[in-house]
Amino acid sequence: MSKLILERLKAQFGDDILEVSSFRGDDVAVVKPSRWLDVARFVHDDPRCDCTYFVDLSAIDNCDPRTDELDMDDRFEVYVIAYSVAKKHRVRLKTRLSGDEPRIASVIPVWSGANWMEREVFDMFGVHFEGHPDERRILTYDEFKGHPLRKDYPANRTQPLVEYRDGTFNKLGPFLQDEGMPLNRTVIPDERQ
Amino acid sequence: MEPVDLDFEEADLELPSEPMTLLMGPSHPAMHGTIRMVLKLDGETVQDVDIQPGYLHRGFEKMSERGTWSQVFPYTDRLNYVSPLLNNVGYALAVEKLLGIEVPRKGQIFRVILGELSRIADHLTGNGAIAMELGAFTPFLWFLKAREWIYEACEEQTGARLTHSFFRIGGAAFPPTEKLQSQIRSILPRVLEVIAEGESLLLKNRIFLDRTQGVGILTKEHALGMGASGPVLRSAGIDYDVRKDKPYLTYGECDFDVPVGEDGDTYDRFMVRSEEMRQSCRIIEQSLDLMKKIAPGSPEDAVSITDPRIVLPPKEKVYSTIEGTIAHFKLIMEGINVPPGEVYGYTEAGNGELGFLLVSRGGGNPWRVRVRGPCFFSLQAAHDMIRGKMLADIIPTFGSINMIGGECDR
Numbered sequence: 001m002s003k004l005i006l007e008r009l010k011a012q013f014g015d016d017i018l019e020v021s022s023f024r025g026d027d028v029a030v031v032k033p034s035r036w037l038d039v040a041r042f043v044h045d046d047p048r049c050d051c052t053y054f055v056d057l058s059a060i061d062n063c064d065p066r067t068d069e070l071d072m073d074d075r076f077e078v079y080v081i082a083y084s085v086a087k088k089h090r091v092r093l094k095t096r097l098s099g100d101e102p103r104i105a106s107v108i109p110v111w112s113g114a115n116w117m118e119r120e121v122f123d124m125f126g127v128h129f130e131g132h133p134d135e136r137r138i139l140t141y142d143e144f145k146g147h148p149l150r151k152d153y154p155a156n157r158t159q160p161l162v163e164y165r166d167g168t169f170n171k172l173g174p175f176l177q178d179e180g181m182p183l184n185r186t187v188i189p190d191e192r193q
Numbered sequence: 194m195e196p197v198d199l200d201f202e203e204a205d206l207e208l209p210s211e212p213m214t215l216l217m218g219p220s221h222p223a224m225h226g227t228i229r230m231v232l233k234l235d236g237e238t239v240q241d242v243d244i245q246p247g248y249l250h251r252g253f254e255k256m257s258e259r260g261t262w263s264q265v266f267p268y269t270d271r272l273n274y275v276s277p278l279l280n281n282v283g284y285a286l287a288v289e290k291l292l293g294i295e296v297p298r299k300g301q302i303f304r305v306i307l308g309e310l311s312r313i314a315d316h317l318t319g320n321g322a323i324a325m326e327l328g329a330f331t332p333f334l335w336f337l338k339a340r341e342w343i344y345e346a347c348e349e350q351t352g353a354r355l356t357h358s359f360f361r362i363g364g365a366a367f368p369p370t371e372k373l374q375s376q377i378r379s380i381l382p383r384v385l386e387v388i389a390e391g392e393s394l395l396l397k398n399r400i401f402l403d404r405t406q407g408v409g410i411l412t413k414e415h416a417l418g419m420g421a422s423g424p425v426l427r428s429a430g431i432d433y434d435v436r437k438d439k440p441y442l443t444y445g446e447c448d449f450d451v452p453v454g455e456d457g458d459t460y461d462r463f464m465v466r467s468e469e470m471r472q473s474c475r476i477i478e479q480s481l482d483l484m485k486k487i488a489p490g491s492p493e494d495a496v497s498i499t500d501p502r503i504v505l506p507p508k509e510k511v512y513s514t515i516e517g518t519i520a521h522f523k524l525i526m527e528g529i530n531v532p533p534g535e536v537y538g539y540t541e542a543g544n545g546e547l548g549f550l551l552v553s554r555g556g557g558n559p560w561r562v563r564v565r566g567p568c569f570f571s572l573q574a575a576h577d578m579i580r581g582k583m584l585a586d587i588i589p590t591f592g593s594i595n596m597i598g599g600e601c602d603r
Contacts, residue, residue, distance in 0.1 A: 024290055024536050053433070054420040056537075056565045060552055079550075081537060085417070085433045092537060113419035116573045124254075139247040139602060148255055155252075155259050 003027065005049050005091040012042060028079075028092045036078075036095050037105040043082055043091060044110045051082035051091060054111035059121045063099055065152040075099030076127055080107060080114070097127065106131040124149035212240050215584075219248045223326055223588045227598035228572070230579075230587070237584045244576060246569070249602040257562035261528025262288055263362060265562060270356040272566060272600040275318050276311035276543040278347065280600075281360040286441060287538025287549035288362045291531055292503065300364045300496035301442040302484045306377065307350060307359070308442075309473040309480070313384060314343045315543030316424075316466040316473075319595035323463055324395055326592040327404050332391035339387040342380045349376060362529060363504040364497020374481055381474050388470055395463075405460040409578040409590030412457060419574035422567045423545025424469065425594060428454035428461035435541040447479045462593040503529055528557020544568050544595055566600035 006020045009029050016039070019030040031039045043051045060077040063070060074096040083090040097104060106129040107114045118129045119138040126147035129135060137144060143161065146153050212233040218224030231243040253272070257265045269284045270277040282304045289295065296304070321336035344354045349372055351359040359366050395401045411421065416429040426433055434451040436444040452468035454461030487493050497504050501520045510517030531553040539548040545567030552561040571594045578590050 023534055024293065026535075026537055028535075053417045055539075055546065056420070056548055056550070056563075058550065058563045058565075060535075060550075060561045060563075081548075085431055085438075088438050111418050111420070112415070113421075113570060113573060116569065137247075138245075139250040141247070148252060153255075155255050 005029075005043065005051070005089060008046060008049055009039065009042070009091075012046075013039060026092060027090070028094060030094045030096065033095045033097060033104055036093075037107060037110070039093055040080060040082075040107045040110045043093065049091070050084040050087055051089075053083040053085050054113040055081035055083050055090065057081070057107070057114050057117035057121065059125045059127055059149075061125060061149065061151045063151050069099070070152055071098065071100035073098050076102050076125060078104055078121065078127060080111075082111070102127040103130060105129070108132065123147065126150065217587070223591060225596060225598050227602060228591075228596065232584070232587075234584060239579055239582055239584055239587070242576060242579050244572060246572060246601050249598040251603065253564060253603040254562055257559055259558070261557045262531055262559055263524075263528065265559065266358045266360070267356065269564075270358055272564065272603070273315070273543055273547075273568075273597045274355065274599050275597060276308075276315035277355065277357050278307045278311040278351075278359060279315070279540070279542040280547060281357065282308050282442075283538070283540040283542055283547040284549055285360045285362055286540055287536065287551050288529075288531065290538045291534055291536045291551050291553060292362070292529075294363060294498060294500070294503065296364050296498060297495040298443070298493035299368075299484060299487050302480050302487075303365055303369055303496055304360060305442050305444065305447075305480045306373075306477050306484070307347065309477045310343050310347060310377070312473050312543050313470045314340045314347075315595070316470045317343075317384075317388075319424075319543075319593075320391070320463055320466050322595070323405070323459065323589060323592045324391070324401070326588045327401055329395060329398070329401065332394050335387050335391050339384045342383060346376050346380055349373075361497065361504065363500065364495075368496045369484075374485070377477060377481060381477060385471065385474055388467060392467060402460070404586070404589055405458065405463060405593075407456070407458055407460075408582065408586045409459045409575075409593060410457050411574055411578050415577055416457065416574060419577075420570040421545070421574045422570060423541070423543070424462050424465045425571045425574065426545065427452065428465045429457035430455055435539060435546055439539075441540060443480065443483060444476070446483065447476045449473075449476050449479075459589050459593040466595075530555065530557060531559075539565070542567060544571065544597065544600065547600075564600075564603060566603060568594070568596050568601040569603075572596050572601055 006027050006029055009017050013035060016032045016035040017029050018032060021028045043049045057080040062077060063072055063075045076097040077094050079092050079094040081090060081092045095104060104127060106118055116138060118132055119136060121127050122135055123137040123139055124147055144159055212235050215232045215234055217230040217232055219226055219229045227249040229245040232239055233241040253268055256268060265284060266281060269280040272280045317336040317340045321333035325333035348354050349370060351357040411429045413429050413431055416426050416431060430453055432451055432453050437451050449472045452465045454465050505524055506517040506520050511521045533553050533555045535552045537548055537550045539546050547567060548565035550563035551559060554560045575591060575594055579587050
């Protein structure tokens, strides 16, 4: 893939682009959180980048609760992928956020489609987007507690809206701790159970 | 002559000025049981709509993090359950991108053939549903009849009708059977005939045309900004198809066209899907020819790579040699050792660009599996197709997006 966007970004933003890489042909630029919206707008508006097609926005939790502190720096990585239909090149912009009160500017002013994706990241990771017009949960329900895709959220925790029935009809959660799992699974004990 | 309503009080005649809130779904038949729309109605006009997905959220991404890389395949079947083989291909290609491996030529062509069959099945269902939601039940049944032939062909190859879990990291579960060429070559003309028959009932039908043309319009700029992809994007006039713009597998060797609409309305989405099915038939025919040309016994004549760290050994070896048993045990219990890294692998699935962002930290488990389900983006764009239009137009518009709950809510 062309490295044009990465070169343009480095020339325009200098030290605010923390890292660039092209692993397996994916052009990635890591951006300082403070310049997130500016970089996104540049990639969209610059005629040589011209990345008007919004592909994806999501996040990655880099915290391993067995070894890392939950409020570590650089815990969350929020990324956005944009593509140029005319120039046929794409770029992945990333930014790293602290595990303590993660916040980042919303890119809805640049790509309107970021609306639901940012809601999903808020729902799944608890990352807040400043300037988001409608920050509600989207895939889970309003009464849901916690953010399920955080690594410290136990995979076998259930939050039924209607309580399970007692007695012989003992309905269990979707997974038991060890059910059908390979040897090197990541198991985070649920202290609530 | 005096007007008849002269005696009425002014208050009796006053219509309510407040918009009415109407909850549509999730148990509305057109909402697939997985979407709720909160509508603000002014008479029959939709003033505003809040689309609420999430009723089918199963935690695909969280489940994937718990198992090995191979254990994700059964989950991908249930993303877009109308074209599961395309999802299998998409995930397999993404992991192979991360591993830096390539499947032998026969395996690639096999993936193209089965993938395109699935695409036809997907579009038949989608187009049939549009017609059915407008009251035309016959084309729907005819399309499902054709879909049944495709399912039979897939069953012959994979052993399952719907949730195949057929492709593996590094290849496929089985090589193609002997019936592949003859069976698929015999169903393709029949499928094309059914598509033409179904269209002949609809495309000169006043009701169908009036209810689809100029309804649910999505503009170019909006489609791009919203990240809509697949037939929804192409119907808006944007020529973007992953198979053409970044050819993967053997799509680069096939000669096919990408249909593009003009207005971005429901009719265009129907027509784009119709034409795509014909193009898929062309791709399959060419791929069958390409497969015939492979010399038997050559390195190309295999569906899977032979690396024992990635692909399971043949069953005879597992049961008769200690090396085979160990390799099998390690792959099942520990998983494929994928080197650390992060890739975004994307393919053209039934509804558009299906992307997998995979993060590995080494070892047998994925660290993060993010799936970019194309429906989720198209459904978001539906907000603008519906707002300001009539209540009754929601049904065909929503149908033409071909929202698949499994993929949208993950």
